[in-house]
Amino acid sequence: MKNSKEEKITEVCVDNIYKLNGRVPLTKAIPFGLQHVLAMFVANLAPVLIVCSAALIQGTQNHLSSAEVTQLLQCAMFAAGIGTCLQLYPIWKIGSKLPIVMGVSFTFLGSLLIICTNPKLGYEGMVGAVIAGGIFEGLVGLSARYWKRFLTPVVSACVVIAIGLSLLSVGMDSWGGGTGVSDFGAWYHLFVGSFTLIVCLVSRYLLKGVYKNLNILVGLIFGYLLSVIFTVAKIAPMIDFSGITKTIQEVGVFSLPKLVFFTGHTPIFDLGAFFTIAIVFLVSAAETTGATTAVCTGALDRDIKIEELQGSLAVDGFSSAISGCFGCLPLTSFSQNVGLVTMTKVINRFTILMGALILILASLFPPLGAFFNSLPQSVLGGCTVMMFGSIMYEGIKMLKQCKFDDRTMIIVSLAFCIGVGLTQTSGNFFAAFPKAVGDVFNGNAVAGVFVVSLILSLVLPKKKEQEELS
Secondary structure, X not given: OOOHHHOOOOOOOHHHHHOOXXXXXXXXXXXXXXXXXXXXXXXXXXXXXXXXXXXXOOOOOOEOOHHHHHHHHHHHHHHHHHHHHHHHOOEOXXXXXXXXXXXXXXXXXXXXXXXXXXXXXXXXXXXXXHHHHHHHHHHHHHOHHHHHHHOOHHHHHHHHHHHHHHHHHHHHHHHOOOOOOOOOOOHHHHHHHHHHHHHHHHHHHXXXXXXXXXXXXXXXXXXXXXXXXXXXXXXOOOOOOHHHHHHHHHOOOOOOOOOHHHOOOOOOOOHHHHHHHHHHHHHHHHHHHHHHHHHHHHHOOOOOOHHHHHHHHHHHHHHHHHHHHOOOOOEEEOHHHHHHHHHHOOOOHHHHHHHXXXXXXXHHOHHHHHHHHOOOHHHHHHHHHHHHHHHHHHHHHHHHOOOOOHHHHHHHHHHHHHHHHHHHOXXXXXXXXXXXXXXXXXXXXXXXXXXXXXXXXXHOOOOOOOOOOO
């Protein structure tokens, strides 16, 4: 018998918002879809700004122009929208039919910076590596049925918990004003973040029916309005509206995303660059596996199906290749939105499709994207801390389903002690290894937890014989 949340529904109904399939009135679908976009918008663009601003043009010491970086932000929104559409409504086996939102991944940051700041490879070498690496992960995803058995429940649970843990600092950094800002921890950032969180919590309990699950959007709106008041009244510089004007001057009001092949930055395919990024694509596959599993267990109340895992990973890879074709960075399933889905139980594919279409629309009208990008980090932090915590909560629930014995204790203990511990050392633990290894494991708890838990689950005997005491 089918799960009631997954039955095919033909009529348009508000209650369908809690069901995977079926149409929801646009008056409800659009705000819920917008909530998903606002939850991930800034995080979707930040890696592009960091990497592409530092990237060198191949064979030179020159950087991409300001207008080119702005156009790449536009492409990032477009690629994320296309990738999300593929997840929701698959083409062939590429897609999971699950409420998963795709976005540009922070996981690749270190490896991409190594490639794009090397004058011999530069931005063009990085784009070539993204395209090749995306195809590689896509093929790995399509073959998931052959290696899925190695991802035991305890490994999946550890990965989901690690994703939640790794995001906690992201939420708190946002609350403080954003990573690297000079006024980090200023009273106005803390005040606005706290105000936003309180609005989210209050609206969660005061709003009735489906509206209570719009609490994140309500918090974002009220937090933004307070930031506008602080900025206009010159109490604190919360919002920089000049970005909208600058975007119009550089790109225009309407602009189509451009394929990288027509921009004068033809991709270069280098074997060394591919190997540098290939291992990170496997880590990204582990994160997507954990995120997809969390959606199934946390929102659909069932285990993940092999077809869903296969389709989800295929999109993770092939949409990254598509993103590379637009000169942009790899995509992955966004944990912010996984937290939102598991917290609100709003799983309707049509509703989240509205969010994907908003992303695509924002990519066609750059000033609209610039407006969304003006959302203060502290507002975003106040909204996301609870969502990130809910991912960790789902991972703990998954771990609870595992058999608690000596073997599980060893796997979980060592996975987190080593995986998370590597990110907290005072120096480079992998100083004796190639730089790429340190970039993967020193800065990413998910990578370490995944590798250690996977190895231990494969090598530790499933039954430990008890020696009889004589």
